[in-house]
Amino acid sequence: MVFDILTLFPEMFQGPFSASQIKRARERGLLEINLVNIRDYSPFKHREVDDAPFGGGGGMILRPEPIYLALEAIRERRGGKLGPVILLCPQGERFTQRLAWELAREEHLVLICGHYEGVDERVRRLATGEISIGDFVLTGGELAAMVVVDAVARLLPGVLGDERAPVTDSFAGGLLEHPHYTRPRVFQGEEVPEVLTSGHHARIARWRREESILRTLVRRPDLLSLAELTEEDRKFLRE
Ligand code: ADE
Structure with a gap:
């Protein structure tokens, strides 16, 4: 380009x-x-x-x-x-x-x-x-x-090393991105959420999705009405 x-x-x-x-x-x-x-x-x-x-x-x-x-x-x-x-x-x-x-x-x-x-x-x-x-x-x-x-x-093919990155980042589906963690497992008394070290990919994906929705609800409620939400997401929001 x-x-x-x-x-x-x-x-x-x-x-x-x-x-x-x-x-x-x-x-x-x-x-x-x-x-x-x-x-x-x-x-x-x-x-x-x-x-x-x-x-x-x-x-x-x-x-x-x-x-x-x-x-x-x-x-x-x-x-x-x-x-x-x-x-x-x-x-x-x-x-x-x-x-x-x-x-x-x-x-x-x-x-x-x-x-x-x-x-x-x-x-x-x-x-x-x-x-x-x-x-x-x-x-x-x-x-x-x-x-x-x-x-x-950064959206052009090949510019970011990781080809998936621009699709999952904040605003991609109209939501803010979920929290990220790396080492150490405990920092100043705060632990990495257990689910992320569980190795259970479906649970991790669901946790990330829900954190993304919660974060958007708290920080940018204006974005939530425009976001692409599934029926499962809507059910989570009602709970
Ligand atoms: N030039 C001065 N202010 C600007 C703004 N907010 N956006 C784009 N161009 C600008």
């Missing part, structure tokens, strides 16, 4: 994308992350990318021309076609695991990192969609783009 990321601060991405699984996925050719400096596409003499808002008020607003030119250059580089073009901004659709799975089906994604003070409304028209990673305001779209790339990349 190919990500083209339009940003004013490509250096922000160096650390996060050069470590751990994302680094390995890039090295193995599962993932291409191409950082595009918006300023390189400014058609203006002093490479400006923003300007004061019409109508007055403070702050600088990202102009549409450099974004347009950067997108056209990417289109040309990608053989005349662009995947979805997504603007990261607080007004976008809320990013969820479901949306991550949807985006993971694409071969190419273009992410535009919004500007701390605002983007010209016509920048939005250049995008096919807008994503927000939560109801808070960041200084720019860069951290949000990193969140989207990370969440999508």
Whole structure:
């Protein structure tokens, strides 16, 4: 999968994308992350990318021309076609695991990192969609783009070592994940639940399922109404 990321601060991405699984996925050719400096596409003499808002008020607003030119250059580089073009901004659709799975089906994604003070409304028209990673305001779209790339990349086949991992993790069936334990069997007086050391696979699977449901009920009851529950799960919830 190919990500083209339009940003004013490509250096922000160096650390996060050069470590751990994302680094390995890039090295193995599962993932291409191409950082595009918006300023390189400014058609203006002093490479400006923003300007004061019409109508007055403070702050600088990202102009549409450099974004347009950067997108056209990417289109040309990608053989005349662009995947979805997504603007990261607080007004976008809320990013969820479901949306991550949807985006993971694409071969190419273009992410535009919004500007701390605002983007010209016509920048939005250049995008096919807008994503927000939560109801808070960041200084720019860069951290949000990193969140989207990370969440999508780990769903691509082969990126995580364990192929099963993305299917069972939190939100996969709309539930939070069950608790995990490893050694030691007793830590500060707290023991690993007996069922997990029983070797009884069906009982372990049922215990995990029920812990998952309980945890969701306590921490995120809003998710429970949307979760895929079996008749056995519903019976457990009624008890
Ligand atoms: N840019 C600034 N805040 C943001 C947010 N919450 N999500 C996505 N992009 C942003």
